[in-house]
Amino acid sequence: DVKVTQSSRYLVKRTGEKVFLECVQDMDHENMFWYRQDPGLGLRLIYFSYDVKMKEKGDIPEGYSVSREKKERFSLILESASTNQTSMYLCASSPAGTVGDSPLHFGNGTRLTVT
């Protein structure tokens, strides 16, 4: 079974702090993704990576950066946390390939509160 593990379930940070959200997958997947999920807005893609050291912006990359130094690990960085970044953050992975049945496997999320 694919396992996507997010390091924290709940996180509380102060405005202006630099925040690191960590995600590890154990199925040797090439693709990894960071989404945020907000009531009434659904899931929105922040960044994704299709290979080590490769990254592409999603729909809402502003205020975020990412790091993928190893295939199994994908980190989301909030350079200077703001209250509007309070959200549920979901990491996902999928095998290589853009066609066919390449489902996303999600972690259970990190609920981040910025005060």
Added chain:
Amino acid sequence: QKEVEQDPGPLSVPEGAIVSLNCTYSNSAFQYFMWYRQYSRKGPELLMYTYSSGNKEDGRFTAQVDKSSKYISLFIRDSQPSDSATYLCAMRGGSNYKLTFGKGTLLTVNP
């Protein structure tokens, strides 16, 4: 017009009812259509996947895609309290990593 529209509900049905969940979309390039189920305090998990138009059945679940109408559906037969969750439709084009999600429909099945 949003790329994917999904009625957020909430939808409440008695146990044993047939449930119909729907999404409409505007991007004719979408070819792969999925339904994810998300239980409370969990990440979404893939429930059904369909390529292009047609039906797909898996146990009590049936996914339908009508590309001419840009409309997809998920039917749940003999619904169970364990089906209570948020259901998210998702779709993408053929040569694209990016999934576009609906906002999700919250379903409660009452015993």
